Amino acid sequence: xxxxxxxxxxxxxxxxxxxxxxxxxxxxxxxxxxxxxxxxxxxxxxxxxxxxxxxxxxxxxxxxxxxxxxxxxxxxxxxxxxxxxxxxxxxxxxxxxxxxxxxxxxxxxxxxxxxxxxxxxxxxxxxxxxxxxxxxxxxxxxxxxxxxxxxxxxxxxxxxxxxxxxxxxxxxxxxxxxxxxxxxxxxxxxxxxxxxxxxxxxxxxxxxxxxxxxxxxxxxxxxxxxxxxxxxxxxxxxxxxxxxxxxxxxxxxxxxxxxxxxxxxxxxxxxxxxxxxxxxxxxxxxxxxxxxxxxxxxxxxxxxxxxxxxxxxxxxxxxxxxxxxxxxxxxxxxxxxxxxxxxxxxxxxxxxxxxxxxxxxxxxxxxxxxxxxxxxxxxxxxxxxxxxxxxxxxxxxxxxxxxxxxxxxxxxxxxxxxxxxxxxxxxxxxxxxxxxxxxxxxxxxxxxxxxxxxxxxxxxxxxxxxxxxxxxxxxxxxxxxxxxxxxxxxxxxxxxxxxxxxxxxxxxxxxxxxxxxxxxxxxxxxxxxxxxxxxxxxxxxxxxxxxxxxxxxxxxxxxxxxxxxxxxxxxxxxxxxxxxxxxxxxxxxxxxxxxxxxxxxxxxxxxxxxxxxxxxxxxxxxxxxxxxxxxxxxxxxxxxxxxxxxxxxxxxxxxxxxxxxxxxxxxxxxxxxxxxxxxxxxxxxxxxxxxxxxxxxxxxxxxxxxxxxxxxxxxxxxxxxxxxxxxxxxxxxxxxxxxxxxxxxxxxxxxxxxxxxxxxxxxxxxxxxxxxxxxxxxxxx
Ligand code: C2E
Ligand code: CA
Ligand code: CA
Numbered sequence: 147x148x149x150x151x152x153x154x155x156x157x158x159x160x161x162x163x164x165x166x167x168x169x170x171x172x173x174x175x176x177x178x179x180x181x182x183x184x185x186x187x188x189x190x191x192x193x194x195x196x197x198x199x200x201x202x203x204x205x206x207x208x209x210x211x212x213x214x215x216x217x218x219x220x221x222x223x224x225x226x227x228x229x230x231x232x233x234x235x236x237x238x239x240x241x242x243x244x245x246x247x248x249x250x251x252x253x254x255x256x257x258x259x260x261x262x263x264x265x266x267x268x269x270x271x272x273x274x275x276x277x278x279x280x281x282x283x284x285x286x287x288x289x290x291x292x293x294x295x296x297x298x299x300x301x302x303x304x305x306x307x308x309x310x311x312x313x314x315x316x317x318x319x320x321x322x323x324x325x326x327x328x329x330x331x332x333x334x335x336x337x338x339x340x341x342x343x344x345x346x347x348x349x350x351x352x353x354x355x356x357x358x359x360x361x362x363x364x365x366x367x368x369x370x371x372x373x374x375x376x377x378x379x380x381x382x383x384x385x386x387x388x389x390x391x392x393x394x395x396x397x398x399x400x401x402x403x404x405x406x407x408x409x410x411x412x413x414x415x416x417x418x419x420x421x422x423x424x425x426x427x428x429x430x431x432x433x434x435x436x437x438x439x440x441x442x443x444x445x446x447x448x449x450x451x452x453x454x455x456x457x458x459x460x461x462x463x464x465x466x467x468x469x470x471x472x473x474x475x476x477x478x479x480x481x482x483x484x485x486x487x488x489x490x491x492x493x494x495x496x497x498x499x500x501x502x503x504x505x506x507x508x509x510x511x512x513x514x515x516x517x518x519x520x521x522x523x524x525x526x527x528x529x530x531x532x533x534x535x536x537x538x539x540x541x542x543x544x545x546x547x548x549x550x551x552x553x554x555x556x557x558x559x560x561x562x563x564x565x566x567x568x569x570x571x572x573x574x575x576x577x578x579x580x581x582x583x584x585x586x587x588x589x590x591x592x593x594x595x596x597x598x599x600x601x602x603x604x605x606x607x608x609x610x611x612x613x614x615x616x617x618x619x620x621x622x623x624x625x626x627x628x629x630x631x632x633x634x635x636x637x638x639x640x641x642x643x644x645x646x647x648x649x650x651x652x653x654x655x656x657x658x659x660x661x662x663x664x665x666x667x668x669x670x671x672x673x674x675x676x677x678x679x680x681x682x683x684x685x686x687x688x689x690x691x692x693x694x695x696x697x698x699x700x701x702x703x704x705x706x707x708x709x710x711x712x713x714x715x716x717x718x719x720x721x722x723x724x725x726x727x728x729x730x731x732x733x734x735x736x737x738x739x740x741x742x743x744x745x746x747x748x749x750x751x752x753x754x755x756x757x758x759x760x761x762x763x764x765x766x767x768x769x770x771x772x773x774x775x776x777x778x779x780x781x782x783x784x785x786x787x788x789x790x791x792x793x794x795x796x797x798x799x800x801x802x803x804x805x806x807x808x809x810x811x812x813x814x815x816x817x818x819x820x821x822x823x824x825x826x827x828x829x830x831x832x833x834x835x836x837x838x839x840x841x842x843x844x845x846x847x848x849x850x851x852x853x854x855x856x857x858x859x860x861x862x863x864x865x866x867x868x869x870x871x872x873x874x875x876x877x878x879x880x881x882x883x884x885x886x887x888x889x890x891x892x893x894x895x896x897x898x899x900x901x902x903x904x905x906x907x908x909x910x911x912x913x914x915x916x917x918x919x920x921x922x923x924x925x926x927x
Contacts, residue, residue, distance in 0.1 A: 171241070175234060181289055182226035195274075249293070260308055297338045333664070382411055389401070398443045455636065493561070506627065510622050513576065514615060517584035517616050520566065520615075522613075523545065529606055533601070544560065589646065595610035596608075613635025615648070630649040634648060667713060678696045679696070679900055684895055695898070696733070714754065733758060749776075751782045759789075759792070777808075783804060783811055786815050811832055811833075836869070870891075873894045875894030
């Protein structure tokens with residue numbers, strides 16, 4: 147026994163003001179008070195017995211003693227009644243001290259008995275007193291043990307009084323009794339203190355348990371109320387043990403079914419994927435953390451995360467599992483939403499470029515074949531520019547809808563940006579994607595997209611060109627596939643819009659050549675690879691040389707002569723056309739002023755629709771005329787009908803501005819593309835150039851003849867000159883003459899030729915050597 151610790155414990159119980167000490171005091175005091183009636187009954191009974199046994203003494207002191215005894219018992223009972231119906235939670239230090247005093251007073255009262263009367267009574271009475279005194283000593287000490295100071299004071303007073311009385315008796319035998327007393331009393335005290343210690347330890351551990359329980363219940367209450375979490379517990383057979391309401395809510399499990407539900411089975415039944423994930427993790431018989439489970443019940447998709455560990459009995463056998471389940475639905479949904487946003491095009495809801503790229507890569511990695519369609523809307527830019535962006539957006543949304551309705555569920559539709567869309571056609575089986583199937587789908591899409599759109603009461607023809615490329619199992623180059631589809635798309639656009647084209651390797655070569663030409667074209671002017679050739683224009687009625695058309699030539703150092711039809715298109719697509727066109731204009735004007743061969747002749751320069759769209763074009767023409775000093779009426783700009791497709795109003799405005807400069811405007815290739823006669827009435831062209839194709843048809847007779855004839859008449863009615871292109875045969879010339887065409891140009895006189903060759907031609911012409919090649923000339927004056 148550690149006495150220091152025991153004394154400190156007793157001191158603390160009596161002196162410290164802490165809640166625990168108060169509680170210990172309260173409990174101990176309560177247990178003593180509860181026994182008060184029995185103790186007082188014993189006291190009064192014993193005191194009465196003594197009064198009876200010692201009645202022959204007839205001592206007033208004895209009666210007085212007895213009265214005091216009764217009074218003390220009454221006071222004690224009074225206190226008992228005060229506390230009887232109360233559960234003492236705590237007791238003050240004063241109350242504990244008062245108990246010590248009460249015990250001491252009682253002990254002093256009993257001590258009077260041997261002190262005053264032991265020596266003077268008979269040995270029989272002495273035996274009675276000693277027996278009763280010993281009994282009262284041990285019973286009292288034990289009864290008061292919860293209050294150690296009271297118990298010790300009580301025992302000490304009893305012992306001291308006994309020893310005093312034995313000594314006072316003066317008989318040798320009493321020394322033996324005293325010896326016994328000295329031995330007996332401390333044992334009583336030690337027993338009392340030990341019992342106090344045990345009781346105190348019990349009180350402390352009980353209050354600690356209560357405190358923990360309170361703490362836990364607060365924690366659990368908070369936990370169940372605040373978080374989207376619940377506790378779960380299952381037995382080894384998987385059956386739920388004590389499922390809380392919250393757990394049932396989280397599991398979407400009717401509470402009535404909970405006791406008969408196996409958690410692993412419930413989860414397996416409703417798991418969206420990996421049905422056995424929970425069972426598997428239990429099999430590992432180890433703690434696990436945040437096991438995600440995606441579940442679906444009655445169409446509601448929700449996400450839970452399970453954390454848990456097995457619990458074991460005292461022999462180490464697993465008795466079940468318990469842990470926490472958290473509802474992660476909102477978090478998962480937010481994540482999915484974010485992912486969707488990163489993967490979808492916000493305007494149409496289709497996949498975006500990034501996502502389809504990834505999807506193609508996945509198909510390739512899985513070793514499957516597939517097909518990719520790239521779709522480009524033909525007239526979207528016009529709609530967007532003329533009707534505004536909101537209509538443009540609505541068009542794109544409608545197109546997306548059409549794509550979706552026309553595609554199979556396994557297809558992935560994406561908007562790559564602007565008016566470009568893509569469809570990835572996936573297949574479940576291995577092997578190549580059948581070309582015929584892909585083509586059929588492309589055809590379906592082309593038809594769906596070519597159907598007119600109805601927007602804000604307007605009927606819009608959108609049209610779409612489609613490029614198709616296949617990838618084979620084993621292919622890994624996503625970018626390569628996109629380039630192929632893009633190449634096919636360009637071919638489709640070139641071939642006239644509104645159709646689909648499947649990629650072929652030859653297109654790849656074309657594409658490479660195109661890329662190379664585009665690259666080389668940027669430096670062709672500086673490298674002096676460009677030159678302007680001239681083709682003479684003849685006055686049909688007089689046979690006189692009246693003008694020359696400047697035609698651009700590119701002599702590539704490695705690839706040789708490149709056809710203007712090829713490189714002009716590349717220049718237009720790559721934006722080089724403005725620079726190139728300005729250079730041609732400058733060359734033509736300078737030549738017209740400085741080359742003797744062109745003296746007195748009109749010069750024609752071809753102008754691309756894209757050049758005309760450039761806001762600075764009029765300024766460029768004006769500046770060129772100024773710097774070269776060419777008289778504006780000698781310059782004719784040849785434009786094609788395509789300038790009116792995108793923005794007719796703007797084109798007309800530009801043309802009027804050019805006309806105001808004094809230059810002449812010719813409508814080139816009339817009769818080929820869009821041939822709307824309405825343009826002719828809207829803008830006063832100086833010249834109408836009848837396309838070569840018409841001349842061929844006119845030569846073959848039939849309706850071509852009639853058409854050319856009526857075009858020529860109409861032009862002359864509108865005050866325009868007509869220039870017939872591609873006149874190769876004298877018969878054609880005769881026909882033109884008969885129809886009344888103004889001018890002609892063609893191989894009949896000369897192919898387009900270099901400035902030197904043209905100079906030679908001119909001098910020959912002027913000397914009249916060209917006479918034989920110009921049959922009409924002889925008839926001219
Ligand atoms: P285009 O403006 O219609 O030019 C007439 C084309 O017909 C020229 O082809 C010319 O060589 C060809 N040609 C002339 N007479 C005959 C003939 O009797 N029979 C046949 N079969 N063909 C004949 P070229 O030089 O190959 O030019 C093709 C096109 O390239 C031109 O068609 C024009 O649209 C464009 N182009 C040429 N130079 C320029 C330029 O400087 N700027 C722009 N924007 N386009 C140009
Ligand atoms: Ca031309
Ligand atoms: Ca032409």
